[in-house]
Amino acid sequence: MPFKILVVDDDLGTRLSISDYLELSGYSVIMADNGQDALVMVKANYPDLIVTDIVMPRLNGYELVRQVRQQPHFRLLPVILLTARTQTQERILGYQSGCDLYLPKPFELEELAAAICNLLERSQVIQSEYRSFYKENLDPSVSAEISDKSKLLVHQYQYSELFSSLTNREQEVLELLTYGLSNADMGKKLHLSPRTVEKYVSSLLRKTATNNRAELVRFAIKHGLVE
Numbered sequence: 001m002p003f004k005i006l007v008v009d010d011d012l013g014t015r016l017s018i019s020d021y022l023e024l025s026g027y028s029v030i031m032a033d034n035g036q037d038a039l040v041m042v043k044a045n046y047p048d049l050i051v052t053d054i055v056m057p058r059l060n061g062y063e064l065v066r067q068v069r070q071q072p073h074f075r076l077l078p079v080i081l082l083t084a085r086t087q088t089q090e091r092i093l094g095y096q097s098g099c100d101l102y103l104p105k106p107f108e109l110e111e112l113a114a115a116i117c118n119l120l121e122r123s124q125v126i127q128s129e130y131r132s133f134y135k136e137n138l139d140p141s142v143s144a145e146i147s148d149k150s151k152l153l154v155h156q157y158q159y160s161e162l163f164s165s166l167t168n169r170e171q172e173v174l175e176l177l178t179y180g181l182s183n184a185d186m187g188k189k190l191h192l193s194p195r196t197v198e199k200y201v202s203s204l205l206r207k208t209a210t211n212n213r214a215e216l217v218r219f220a221i222k223h224g225l226v227e
Helices: 012-024 035-043 061-069 088-097 109-138 145-158 162-167 169-179 183-190 194-208 213-222
Strands: 005-006 027-031 049-053 078-082 101-104
Touching: 005 012, 005 035, 012 027, 012 109, 027 035, 035 049, 035 061, 035 078, 049 061, 061 078, 061 088, 061 183, 078 109, 088 101, 088 183, 101 109, 109 213, 145 162, 169 183, 169 194, 169 213, 183 194, 194 213
Parallel strands: 005 027, 005 049, 049 078, 078 101
Antiparallel strands: none
């Protein structure tokens, strides 16, 4: 079954050009011309990835991503933001909303397709690890339950030094990251500014030797750094 991509853009030409290219590349594509309809389609269709514009009627791209990230089923759903806005602050807002990639317009469709392929590959690995982790530790029918728990304890022991090096704030941020929250949303929960939250995320990336938030979440789940 092909991956399902949701393309959201109020410009018909852009929407169709992206859709046609992705369908020719072997993807299944669904479309929306505003953020509100897109949010409904996410819940109804469970896409594997979202490509969305920012400036749209009814619900802009930033808010669309924030609301998607608030839903547990979609906290790790890859999202690419497309926009003609190229100012640094605009890109910061994009990442704070929870997007995985910010691609400025104009862009090459080939570049977009390559980014989609990369994000989908990472997403599949992370989801596989996530399912495996919970199956091993929550499924009562697993015959090797004792052995599985022992393996988990070994992993926890191996990474106890790393875990102990995390500050209380870093541990709180790490836990919230697994729910796919944006910097702004984490800041509200922890009473911190988005910029301060970003500093904690950067520290976590450095301590775990991971390259991005997706890898960090995968690492944390795999090695028992979060419950």
